[in-house]
Amino acid sequence: MQYQLIEKDQELADYCRQASQQPFVAVDTEFVRTRTLYPRLGLVQLYDGQQLALVDPVAISDLSPLKNLLTDEGIIKVLHACSEDLETFASALGVMPTRVFDTQVAAAMLNMGPSLGYARLVEEMSGVTLDKGESRTDWLARPLSPQQLHYAANDVLYLFDLYPQLAEQIEQQQKTAWVFAEVLQLIAKKQAELPLEYAYLTVKNNWQLKGRALAVLKELASWRLQTARKRDIALNFVLKEQAMLELARRQPGSKNALHGISDLMPQDIRRHGDSLLEVISQALALPPEHYPARVERLVEFPAYKKTSKALRDMCEKVALQNGLPIEMLGSKKQLNQLLKWLWFELDESKLMGLKPDLISGWREPLLKEGIERILPAC
Structure with missing residues (x-):
């Protein structure tokens, strides 16, 4: 060659x-x-x-x-x-x-x-x-x-x-x-970039926390993303998600207490210990009215299963008519993206100024009629 x-x-x-x-x-x-x-x-x-x-x-x-x-x-x-x-x-x-x-x-x-x-x-x-x-x-x-x-x-x-x-x-x-x-x-x-203050929405199992613990997670996630962007370090090399969740639950107030966090490595404490304690302290100082709202989940919406199935069936029919795999036209992730955009108070796509895949681009004219029939508010 x-x-x-x-x-x-x-x-x-x-x-x-x-x-x-x-x-x-x-x-x-x-x-x-x-x-x-x-x-x-x-x-x-x-x-x-x-x-x-x-x-x-x-x-x-x-x-x-x-x-x-x-x-x-x-x-x-x-x-x-x-x-x-x-x-x-x-x-x-x-x-x-x-x-x-x-x-x-x-x-x-x-x-x-x-x-x-x-x-x-x-x-x-x-x-x-x-x-x-x-x-x-x-x-x-x-x-x-x-x-x-x-x-x-x-x-x-x-x-x-x-x-x-x-x-x-x-x-x-x-x-x-x-x-x-x-x-x-x-x-x-x-x-598109998710604003720093909403980085906690991307943390797996964030829904398990509420009130003060969720406020701590919100501040930690914002600090982690800001540090990652500034220093060009992968998110989990700044701080692992599991460590963030444990820090949010236990809310340590000293370096000795940080050593009790099982998913926090000694090198993490050496590098970021002071910053972590400062971020946690700032979150704990917030009045309750400034705590973030409980994280929503699709499975908690009564209409989720029925609506999701109706959308899936409609997408499968349109995909077949157009010689497309269903994964290309309307995957489960894309169906969920649309429902979050419609139903959630805080939605990542909205916060980044994006419309869901199913109602934008080349998919919109193919799916518009079916989606409006299933979701009149869309």
Whole structure:
């Protein structure tokens, strides 16, 4: 396999100028995200049908030609399962690619499987078996080995060939706009941020707490997210959820008491002990009228089971009519997202300025009539 390893600014500028003349380019990334909140970019793979390029962002100082290529509205960017790639570009380059055709989304809309992996899709459509042996390698270490580079190059070599086949089939079924719309919806979610004061809503088992304990959890979750964002540390490496829940229940007032929290490691106390005690103290000083309201759960709503089943049945019927897997059109998570948005006083989607998937984007015209019949208030 022939590829160009790009390690100089001029090489990148020349390649991006060439690629910008093509109608589409296959794109992939390799990144590391073990202890960090944000992914750290290790390599960018590009294939425009003329030259396969492996771009080393560690060696290159000016990545603006790459940014311009990714945001060029005249070029389709072909990616597979692009969610983490989008996060990586947003974090490393400060841009979101435009006109993204996701081959996993396209395969799902063609009823080939709801979450088909890249290697499986390549095997099914090209008959080629790919080696995934380097998938968990350290992409920030230098130099990158020939095995790593070969593995990375394969990720766009076959992706480029998949696109014309999938694009033709998708166009025949008049679903091309749906593929692009699904990625736009994903981008909107990636760009939305939950306000710090509502971070506690994402903590598992938060509903078990109320009153003062929930107030402590709210302050701890806000502090944890703020610390993670500021220092680029994965949330659970700042403070584990189970430790937060135990701290909220027991409300320790000294470092000795912190050592009694089973899920709190000694290193956590050394690093964050003073901050944790200060956050807990501030929460305990709040008057009861400032405590957060009890966390709502869908299972507590009498109409939940009946409404959820009606929505599921309606989605299954529409999915069948449109040759879609139910997981793509209306998964359980998406059904719950809609009901929370309608019924909850505090809903994560609302707080982030997002509409539920089922009543926005390409799904809305397919499901609007059925949803309004089941949920007249929607």
